[in-house]
Amino acid sequence: MGHRCCSKQKVKRGLWSPEEDDKLIKHITAHGHGSWSSVPKLAGLQRCGKSCRLRWINYLRPDLKRGSFTADEEQIIIDVHRILGNRWAQIAKHLPGRTDNEVKNFWNSCIKKKLLSQGLDPKTHNLLSSRQRASNKLACHSSSQTQEQSFTVFNMSSQNRDAPRAMMKAPVLTLPEPPPPSDQIHRSMAMQIPYSECQSPNFVGTGYGQNPNESAIFSYGLSVESTIISSSSSSIPLPGFNNLLDENPCIWEANAFVETFEAPTVEGLQPQEQPQQEKEKICEMVIDKIDEAREEVLEMDASFDSCSFDLGLLESTLISAAMCRDLSSMDDFAWNF
DNA sequence: AACCGCGCCAACCGCGTCACG
DNA sequence: TCGTGACGCGGTTGGCGCGGT
Numbered sequence: 001m002g003h004r005c006c007s008k009q010k011v012k013r014g015l016w017s018p019e020e021d022d023k024l025i026k027h028i029t030a031h032g033h034g035s036w037s038s039v040p041k042l043a044g045l046q047r048c049g050k051s052c053r054l055r056w057i058n059y060l061r062p063d064l065k066r067g068s069f070t071a072d073e074e075q076i077i078i079d080v081h082r083i084l085g086n087r088w089a090q091i092a093k094h095l096p097g098r099t100d101n102e103v104k105n106f107w108n109s110c111i112k113k114k115l116l117s118q119g120l121d122p123k124t125h126n127l128l129s130s131r132q133r134a135s136n137k138l139a140c141h142s143s144s145q146t147q148e149q150s151f152t153v154f155n156m157s158s159q160n161r162d163a164p165r166a167m168m169k170a171p172v173l174t175l176p177e178p179p180p181p182s183d184q185i186h187r188s189m190a191m192q193i194p195y196s197e198c199q200s201p202n203f204v205g206t207g208y209g210q211n212p213n214e215s216a217i218f219s220y221g222l223s224v225e226s227t228i229i230s231s232s233s234s235s236i237p238l239p240g241f242n243n244l245l246d247e248n249p250c251i252w253e254a255n256a257f258v259e260t261f262e263a264p265t266v267e268g269l270q271p272q273e274q275p276q277q278e279k280e281k282i283c284e285m286v287i288d289k290i291d292e293a294r295e296e297v298l299e300m301d302a303s304f305d306s307c308s309f310d311l312g313l314l315e316s317t318l319i320s321a322a323m324c325r326d327l328s329s330m331d332d333f334a335w336n337f
Numbered sequence: 338a339a340c341c342g343c344g345c346c347a348a349c350c351g352c353g354t355c356a357c358g
Numbered sequence: 359t360c361g362t363g364a365c366g367c368g369g370t371t372g373g374c375g376c377g378g379t
Binding site for chain 1: 368
C-alpha cells in the first residue's frame with residue numbers, strides 16, 4: 001500500500017539511489033520544491049511527494065550538518081526535551097542543521113540509554129525509583145562504562161552515585177515579574193515556580209503576560225545561592241558531604257534568584273514585529289547569565305570538596321524560564337497570572 | 338568463514354492540522 | 359459547514375553494518 005497522496009501512482013520505495021538523489025537535487029535547486037506532490041513528476045522520479053520531501057529535508061538539504069552530535073548539542077537536546085518532551089521538530093529547531101528525525105534517532109539510540117544508566121527516567125527526567133533503577137541496571141550494565149556525570153541531578157563522587165535516596169527539596173526558581181513595557185510601572189511581585197512543576201508534563205508556566213501578542217521586552221538575570229542542609233542540621237557544606245548522603249537522609253536545597261535587569265529593546269521595530277528578535281535576545285542573555293553563574297558556582301564548588309552543584313539543572317530551569325516566553329514553540333504552555 | 342544478535346538510522350506509516358474550494 | 363488534498367509531525371519498521379561466537 002502506498003501513501004494516500006500517491007496511491008494511484010506506481011511508486012518506488014526503500015532506499016534512494018544516487019541517481020534519484022541527483023534528480024531531486026537538480027530539480028529543487030532549479031525550481032524549488034513548490035508543491036511536493038508535483039515534485040516526483042517534474043523531477044522524473046517514481047517516488048511519492050511525501051518521500052521526496054522527506055529525502056530532501058532529512059538528507060539532501062544543503063544546510064544540513066552531518067556527523068555525530070557534539071556534547072553541546074547533546075546537552076541542548078536533553079535540556080529542551082526535559083521541557084518539551086518528544087516534540088522532535090521543536091527540539092530540532094534549537095539545533096541548526098539537524099533534523100527532527102536525526103534528533104529522534106539520536107535520542108532513542110544514545111541519550112535514552114545514557115539517562116537510564118544514570119538512574120533517570122528519559123520521559124520525565126526525574127530520578128527513577130529504586131525498583132526501576134534495579135531493573136535498568138541489568139539492561140544498562142553493558143553501557144555503564146560510558147556513564148558521564150554531567151547530566152545527573154547531583155554530581156556525586158563515584159562511590160555515591162547511587163545517592164538518590166537522599167531526599168531532595170525542590171529548588172525554587174524565583175522570577176520577579178518584569179516591568180510592563182507600556183506604563184513602565186514596576187511591580188515587584190515575584191513568581192515562584194517549584195522546579196518539580198517545571199518538570200511536570202502538565203506544567204503550566206506561570207509568568208508575566210498572558211497575551212501572546214503582548215510586546216513585553218524583558219530578560220532575566222541570575223544570581224545563585226545554593227545551600228546544602230543535612231539532617232544533622234549543619235548548614236555548612238561539609239567536606240564529607242557524600243558520606244552524609246550515605247548515612248543520613250540529606251536535604252538539598254537550591255534557590256536560583258532570578259532578577260530583572262534592564263529590558264533590552266530592538267531599535268526601529270514596533271513591538272508586534274519583535275517576537276523573534278525578542279526570543280533570540282532573551283536566549284542570548286540567559287545563556288550569558290548562566291555562564292556567569294557557572295563561573296561563580298565553579299568557584300564556590302572548588303571549596304566544596306567532593307560535592308558539586310549541578311549546573312545542568314540550573315541551566316535547564318532557566319532556559320525553560322526563557323523558553324516560556326517562546327510562545328510559538330511552547331504552545332502547550334499557558335501563561336496564567 | 339559462516340552465522341547470529343544487536344544497534345543505528347533512513348525511510349515509511351498514520352494521524353492531526355491547515356488551506357482552499 | 360463540509361470535503362478534499364497537502365503538509366508536518368511523531369512513532370515505528372526494516373535493512374545494513376558490525377562485533378561476537
